[in-house]
Amino acid sequence: xxxxxxxxxxxxxxxxxxxxxxxxxxxxxxxxxxxxxxxxxxxxxxxxxxxxxxxxxxxxxxxxxxxxxxxxxxxxxxxxxxxxxxxxxxxxxxxxxxxxxxxxxxxxxxxxxxxxxxxxxxxxxxxxxxxxxxxxxxxxxxxxxxxxxxxxxxxxxxxxxxxxxxxxxxxxxxxxxxxxxxxxxxxxxxxxxxxxxxxxxxxxxxxxxxxxxxxxxxxxxxxxxxxxxxxxxxxxxxxxxxxxxxxxxxxxxxxxxxxxxxxxxxxxxxxxxxxxxxxxxxxxxxxxxxxxxxxxxxxxxxxxxxxxxxxxxxxxxxxxxxxxxxxxxxxxxxxxxxxxxxxxxxxxxxxxxxxxxxxxxxxxxxxxxxxxxxxxxxxxxxxxxxxxxxxxxxxxxxxxxxxxxxx
Amino acid sequence: xxxxxxxxxxxxxxxxxxxxxxxxxxxxxxxxxxxxxxxxxxxxxxxxxxxxxxxxxxxxxxxxxxxxxxxxxxxxxxxxxxxxxxxxxxxxxxxxxxxxxxxxxxxxxxxxxxxxxxxxxxxxxxxxxxxxxxxxxxxxxxxxxxxxxxxxxxxxxxxxxxxxxxxxxxxxxxxxxxxxxxxxxxxxxxxxxxxxxxxxxxxxxxxxxxxxxxxxxxxxxxxxxxxxxxxxxxxxxxxxxxxxxxxxxxxxxxxxxxxxxxxxxxxxxxxxxxxxxxxxxxxxxxxxxxxxxxxxxxxxxxxxxxxxxxxxxxxxxxxxxxxxxxxxxxxxxxxxxxxxxxxxxxxxxxxxxxxxxxxxxxxxxxxxxxxxxxxxxxxxxxxxxxxxxxxxxxxxxxxxxxxxxxx
Numbered sequence: 001x002x003x004x005x006x007x008x009x010x011x012x013x014x015x016x017x018x019x020x021x022x023x024x025x026x027x028x029x030x031x032x033x034x035x036x037x038x039x040x041x042x043x044x045x046x047x048x049x050x051x052x053x054x055x056x057x058x059x060x061x062x063x064x065x066x067x068x069x070x071x072x073x074x075x076x077x078x079x080x081x082x083x084x085x086x087x088x089x090x091x092x093x094x095x096x097x098x099x100x101x102x103x104x105x106x107x108x109x110x111x112x113x114x115x116x117x118x119x120x121x122x123x124x125x126x127x128x129x130x131x132x133x134x135x136x137x138x139x140x141x142x143x144x145x146x147x148x149x150x151x152x153x154x155x156x157x158x159x160x161x162x163x164x165x166x167x168x169x170x171x172x173x174x175x176x177x178x179x180x181x182x183x184x185x186x187x188x189x190x191x192x193x194x195x196x197x198x199x200x201x202x203x204x205x206x207x208x209x210x211x212x213x214x215x216x217x218x219x220x221x222x223x224x225x226x227x228x229x230x231x232x233x234x235x236x237x238x239x240x241x242x243x244x245x246x247x248x249x250x251x252x253x254x255x256x257x258x259x260x261x262x263x264x265x266x267x268x269x270x271x272x273x274x275x276x277x278x279x280x281x282x283x284x285x286x287x288x289x290x291x292x293x294x295x296x297x298x299x300x301x302x303x304x305x306x307x308x309x310x311x312x313x314x315x316x317x318x319x320x321x322x323x324x325x326x327x328x329x330x331x332x333x334x335x336x337x338x339x340x341x342x343x344x345x346x347x348x349x350x351x352x353x354x355x356x357x358x359x360x361x362x363x364x365x366x367x368x369x370x371x372x373x374x375x376x377x378x379x380x381x382x383x384x385x386x387x388x389x390x391x392x393x394x395x396x397x398x399x400x401x402x403x404x405x406x407x
Numbered sequence: 408x409x410x411x412x413x414x415x416x417x418x419x420x421x422x423x424x425x426x427x428x429x430x431x432x433x434x435x436x437x438x439x440x441x442x443x444x445x446x447x448x449x450x451x452x453x454x455x456x457x458x459x460x461x462x463x464x465x466x467x468x469x470x471x472x473x474x475x476x477x478x479x480x481x482x483x484x485x486x487x488x489x490x491x492x493x494x495x496x497x498x499x500x501x502x503x504x505x506x507x508x509x510x511x512x513x514x515x516x517x518x519x520x521x522x523x524x525x526x527x528x529x530x531x532x533x534x535x536x537x538x539x540x541x542x543x544x545x546x547x548x549x550x551x552x553x554x555x556x557x558x559x560x561x562x563x564x565x566x567x568x569x570x571x572x573x574x575x576x577x578x579x580x581x582x583x584x585x586x587x588x589x590x591x592x593x594x595x596x597x598x599x600x601x602x603x604x605x606x607x608x609x610x611x612x613x614x615x616x617x618x619x620x621x622x623x624x625x626x627x628x629x630x631x632x633x634x635x636x637x638x639x640x641x642x643x644x645x646x647x648x649x650x651x652x653x654x655x656x657x658x659x660x661x662x663x664x665x666x667x668x669x670x671x672x673x674x675x676x677x678x679x680x681x682x683x684x685x686x687x688x689x690x691x692x693x694x695x696x697x698x699x700x701x702x703x704x705x706x707x708x709x710x711x712x713x714x715x716x717x718x719x720x721x722x723x724x725x726x727x728x729x730x731x732x733x734x735x736x737x738x739x740x741x742x743x744x745x746x747x748x749x750x751x752x753x754x755x756x757x758x759x760x761x762x763x764x765x766x767x768x769x770x771x772x773x774x775x776x777x778x779x780x781x782x783x784x785x786x787x788x789x790x791x792x793x794x795x796x797x798x799x800x801x802x803x804x805x806x807x808x809x810x811x812x813x814x
Contacts, residue, residue: 051734051742082730082742084762117727118764229731306713307809314810320524323489324636327458335458335489355491357525394810396803402714403721403801 001259007160009144010175012198012240013037015137018150021129023122024077024115031129032074032147033098034194035137039068039108040238043207045214047231054080054087055111056230058095062110063234067203070108071098072194072234073130074151076179078121080113081229090121097127101134112192112232114153114179148177151192154401155179159270163259167243167252172199174259180271191218193233193267199256200239201246209257210235217264220296220389221272222304235260272303272390273373277397282312283375287386294331295380295387301329302376303391312374313393317342317365319351322376339379344371408666414567416551417582419605419647420444422544425557428536430529431484431522438536439481439554440505441601442544446475446515447645450614452621454638461487461494462518463637465502469517470641474610477515478505479601479641480537481558483586485528487520488636497528504534508541519599519639521560521586555584558599561808562586562681568673570666574650574659579606581666587678598625600640600674606663607646608653616664617642624671627703627796628679629711642667679710679797680780684804689719690782694793701738702787702794708736709783710798719781720800724749724772726758729783746786751778 009016014036021031044063046056062069073094080087095109113121137143148158162175176195201209214233239245246252273281284302289295302308305325311318319340327335336355341348346368350358368374416423421443428438451470453463469476480501487494502516520528544550555565569582583602608616621640646652653659680688691709696702709715712732718725726747734742743762748755753775757765775781 049731049734050736050739051730079727082727082759082763084743117731229727229734306805310806310809313806316810320486320489320636323458324456324524327456327636329457331457333457336491352489356489394806396806398713399717399720399801399803399806402717403723 001163001165001262004162004164006141006162007144007148007175008034008177008194008196009139009141010162011173011196013238014196015139016143016147017133017136017138018146019129019132021075021125023075023125029146029150030076031126031133032150033130033133033137034072034147034196035102035104036070036196036236036238038238038240039070040236041067041201041203041206042069043210043235045210045233047228049229051082051229053113053230054083054091055113056232057088058091059110059112059232059234062107066107068108069110069236070104071102072110072112073098074112074192075121075126076114076151076153078113078115078119079117079230080121081117083118083120086120090123090126093123094126094130097130098134101131110234114151114192114230117229144177151177151179153179154276155274157274159267159274161263161266163262165255165259167241167255170241170243172241172243173197174199174263176263176267178267178271180274191228191231191271193218195233195235195263197237198239198241199237199246200241200243201237201256205246205249205253206235206237209260213257213261213264217261217268220300220387221268222300222391269390272392275392276401277395278392279395280312280371280393281373282309282391282393283373283388284378285375285386285388286378286380288382289380289385289387290383292385292387295385296389297329297331298326298378298380299387299389301325302378303389306394309391309394312369313395315366315369317351317362317369319357323352326378333380333382337381339381341377342368343375343377344368344373346371408570408572408669411569411571413548413569414551414555414582414584415441415601415603416546416548417569418580418603420645421603422546423550423554424540424543424545425553426536426539428482428532430482430532436553436557437483438533438540439557440537440540440544441479441554441603442509442511443477443603443643443645445645445647446477447643448474448608448610448613449476450617450642452617452640454635456636458489458636460520460637461490461498462520463639464495465498466517466519466639466641469514473514475515476517476643477511478509479517479519480505481519481599482528482533483521483558483560485520485522485526486524486637487528488524490525490527493527497530497533500530501533501537504537505541508538517641521558521599521637524636551584558584558586560586561683564681566674566677566681568670570669572662572666574648574662577648577650579648579650579663580604581606581670583670583674585674585678587681598635598638598678600625602640602642602670604644605646605648606644606653607648607650608644608663612653612656612660613642613644616667620664620668620671623794624668624675627707627794628675629707629798676797679799682799683808684802685799686802687719687778687800688780689716689798689800690780690795691785692782692793692795693785693787695789696787696792696794697790699792699794702792703796704736704738705733705785705787706794706796708732709785710796713801716798716801719776720802722773722776724758724769724776726764730759733785740787740789744788746788748784749775750782750784751775751780753778
């Protein structure tokens, strides 16, 4: 596997475009479009929230009922959530606009939105946006980058990744773009991720691969514990790499899983590190847990703890909060048996063992915690299972971003 | 039932004292002591955190094994959590100090601590504190108030409540004090509550009454979702009201339950409204849910939502976040069927119905949200069950209090 430059256009046959449709922002691109040269086998995972945005309903049905899709249209600014029948109508009209401007039928068009809940999308602007993008589609790295920028809300940087790997002499590429948490006039931290590959693979295995990998990647991220109404991951595989179609869980499938996990993990970390107001990516790694499920619950409990997140912001080696968060996670363990460490590019120190504080330097701990990526390592001393979870520190800016009055 | 002035000394035969023991704070009282003139039947509920502070272990065992207790010693500043064998030894020595200064045996002494995790208590200072307090015990309102002040950490005000009611011609009093979230050098939002009554009641019914009522009161509070290692509620009943002992769930028991619920609800709201950095008490009332359990889950999901809490701080009628928090609570419902309202002493408005925004004035909503107590009313339109939960807004000061480096 090789990491390469690029994103959603890295894989063969995928084009992108972006435009300033003026949906809510006045001075930036706010729509993106991804098109596959040929129909692509499609997998998707969506928010578990009972309240689901119109585009989530649209995509969920399409992914369930159809083998392929060929285009994705995304907008930032308005989430098209809690918008009733008009919201669904807007999804349909957006797809029809694509059909009118390209040779792609409306029932091959996926849609996604992120932004304020409860507002209706200005459909004419979306239609004009689609028309503008349809004539600008290119498979260049630059177009992919523009698309990644266009779907940002309060994200401070675009998020792209791509890798290649070999299957029976054919080079397969997998790439994508995603956005994380927040909005200028924020309502929700919506997670959107779009991954494209030229791999040939069956619909069933593509969906299974995505469903499994999401558990260890996106689902291990939390910025603020609020599960959006719009969360969407779409994975399109158009087969243009020319490999023999993967139809069973063989070594080729494993290669794909490795590459997919790389992309999804990279996106999970990018989203966490760029959480609203964040100054640091805050990772928790749990090792030697008795089961994988317990390792995940423990890791997630720590990265979700408001008190721990605030301590990370303060570069405060406040291990009591970490121990406390492990303790209320619901997993049973012996607090006197486990060990805690802080680590970052600055170094690594043990902070807790045998039920009491380890003999460490607060000064050194503060230096470790001052890096942009900070890890808490939890050694449960119970078994062989491990898991990682990713969050961010809790800062003044998180409150500022989310308390500002909508206007 | 009548609400009266007073707290932990309101009920007959209960005395209190407070002192500046210099445990961690240099310029304020930081120890309190409560004594019953006669042994009091005792009930307790404690943190569910796997990591439990030494005083929690001490009290849990005493409440389980003995019918009565006669004294409680509390300190603020150091939590005596993650302190190993030395921490347990400190509980024992504190109880022994009470035995030396009074006629109360050490095995009748409960202890409680709140403060920094991982530091050892200075036992000599605690012993001196007990000695000082033992000679100052009084049943006055003033002493009770001093005790309520002494157990504060980042609380901005002491928290007391008391009521009286009649049982077969005898006046029964129930009162108490509690502390909420935060510390000057914060580690944990520890909830401590001490309720005293002169009611005569069996140990079994006292424990059952407390255990049941805690579910609808303290357990419906969240400041930041972090369950402390030290949370403790102690309820002492010394029988000095002279009523015939309550030994079954008759109408007298119901009267007691009503009074106990009043005290515990008052404390729950006081703690939430005085949460770290809070500018407002944020209440969510769920009505017409299908089951009580669902009503509680829904109410708690809303008051725990960081995004909703930040919106309350910004006086922003951001109902999308509330709907979203209901949606990810785990309870199934039809988002298009429910209704949402904001209410406060300023007034009440409907903000959501039929799956879309109601026709309300943002200006009026902002005024309602500017009060010190703000309620979100959720009408589920499913049944007859209801529940309330209490939290607070998420502010810059929450981050400031919890990011400050320990020093």
